[in-house]
Amino acid sequence: MPHLKRDFNVNTISELTVARLSIYLRCVEELQRLGIETISSQALAKRYHLNSAQIRKDLAYFGEFGVRGMGYNVSELRQYLIEILGLSRERRIVIVGAGNLGIALCHYSRFTGESFLVVGILDSNASKIGESTPAGLLVESVSRLPEIVHQREAEIGVITTPGESAQGVCNLMVEAGLKAILNFAPVQIKAPDGVLLRSVDLRVHLEELSFFLTHGIPDSG
């Protein structure tokens, strides 16, 4: 009988495991579109260049989803992953920084199904405020952040400002009550305990590529 654990301790779960759950979700969504109903960890690993033992271990933190001798039921596994990742209800996002990247991310809701919705894009530059984005949102003043977070029930803040403003915006987001922040500015910023801050630094990724172009590509990437 497959079942979901409800008593796991978040502190024992590695962030790497969580990131992979998200990848597994993407995979089973494709399998479902393809009409595949059941898959073993080995078949899943082979198809998506993953490791079967790791898939089993990652999933086992959260319950017993498989059937021995059979593998995993695709649509069932998808439901479990959605449940585990907390995607069964919508998460609302506020973006601060109406530059090219911020505006591009406004469209992001489209690609993430029902799970994420951008409910505001804010900027401090008076000349941008009032402009409407191609996604149909109006750029609002960053001074309205607390009110917007509260009224529109935003939970996630996204920082797409230049580096200089990032820490300040992060502080404002924390004050406004956001508990999860995604930072795209290429600086090391800090949020207090109890607030989850994740940074995505495009410069780091490009510079990594440059490093390996310069010194040679390591075996079997």
Place this chain on the structure above:
Amino acid sequence: MPHLKRDFNVNTISELTVARLSIYLRCVEELQRLGIETISSQALAKRYHLNSAQIRKDLAYFGEFGVRGMGYNVSELRQYLIEILGLSRERRIVIVGAGNLGIALCHYSRFTGESFLVVGILDSNASKIGESTPAGLLVESVSRLPEIVHQREAEIGVITTPGESAQGVCNLMVEAGLKAILNFAPVQIKAPDGVLLRSVDLRVHLEELSFFLTHGIPDSG
């Protein structure tokens, strides 16, 4: 006497180390702007929420840059990092996928100093080809990829297509001779040995935030 090793073995260097070098570069660039001439690994760690032993170890793979009792000379360290990361010459980028993200990334050259230059943005959608982006590039046909890579001496490919097309575009990039690829499509793709493929999946990051919003934020993030 500070000096740079020239004989390190790329296979012994972890990708995590390389990513941190890029972060250190960002830090010393700020220190230089602030007019700080010398910094110890401890001071650097404290200021940017890093670990001092790790800084020393990461740097030590590549040479001896510090002076005992003193620390590191900021502008010297910056030069060494630029050298190590292969940023002393320009790297040219071709983007495939002229959606919002692809177009936003065209502007990216601006934020990365002299090191990276976007030399083309390509799409397969006939209605987009010929359009000019706000960054001043014309969208060209993806069928011209090989010729563009060759003529404009591109080294890095960036994939900003929908998931379905990503593996195909990756294959084309490999055939065209690109050795470093940055993928933004939310799918697991594969490149052959000898080609470095790095994926940045925004959905994964958002879903991670969702997971921790649902189950609680772990101690001291």
Place this chain on the structure above:
DNA sequence: GCCTGTGAACTCGTTCACAGCC
């Protein structure tokens, strides 16, 4: 005294390999 560079200790994450179940 302060600070780097580095072996040694440790922690964390991955992979193996198999008992147990279908």
Place this chain on the structure above:
DNA sequence: GGCTGTGAACGAGTTCACAGGC
């Protein structure tokens, strides 16, 4: 027979702690 779930073995990455140099 096939496959999951999992302890045990392994390996990678981080942190400690100190010898040696300024």
